[in-house]
Amino acid sequence: DTGVSQDPRHKITKRGQNVTFRCDPISEHNRLYWYRQTLGQGPEFLTYFQNEAQLEKSRLLSDRFSAERPKGSFSTLEIQRTEQGDSAMYLCASSFLSGPGTDTQYFGPGTRLTVL
Amino acid sequence: AQKVTQAQTEISVVEKEDVTLDCVYETRDTTYYLFWYKQPPSGELVFLIRRNSFDEQNEISGRYSWNFQKSTSSFNFTITASQVVDSAVYFCALSEAEVGGAGSYQLTFGKGTKLSVIP
Secondary structure, three states: OOOOEEEOOEEEEOOOOOEEEEEEOOOOOOEEEEEEEOOOOOOEEEEEEEOOEEEEEOOOOOOOEEEEOOOOOOEEEEEOOOOHHHOEEEEEEEEOOOOOOOOOOEEOOOEEEEEO | OOEEEOOOOEEEEEOOOOEEEOOEEEOOOOOEEEEEEEEOOOOOOEEEEEEEOOOOOOEEEOOEEEEEEHHHOEEEEEEOOOOHHHOEEEEEEEEEOOOOOOOOOOOEEOOOEEEEEEO
């Protein structure tokens, strides 16, 4: 079983540009999550999907952020008009929900975004 | 609102010493899930353990053990005979049960404890 993969691993962009990240979950995992981690902090939840449906969005997810999971497999996270405060590690996780209390999240290596 | 507190920001131990990482959580739910993850310098979060609120049995896995105490809302993690490879940031996380669902959805993480094991 391959793990969660994310692309790119690093992204440097200028303020005001749009960026898009991709996450490929573990095969057959029906849930996919996005988190953001800044230096010295734990990851913070952004949003999650069950199959292609986006079930929850954090208040941290401003209107400049949008996430999709069009076919219930890979997901993309887009940030429009990036700001320096968006600089962080963006983590993706996936899980398989087969019954109550079974969906443990497994994380990818993350995409480190630097906004200049 | 749920909250996880890891009061120890950084810990240094000499190799082969035992070390305990503390985790205190807050939740109003009666059903919840607790986790520990390891984040080595490479950056990828590695799942270590999951504990459901209705299962208070402690667990041992090799050199790792976990002590779950609902009475004190704590879920502490002990590494016995620490090794240099244990050097990492360790995160405790909490998830409440979904309303109307079966899963545990979003994780709330503590700020992490950076463990340095000195040879």
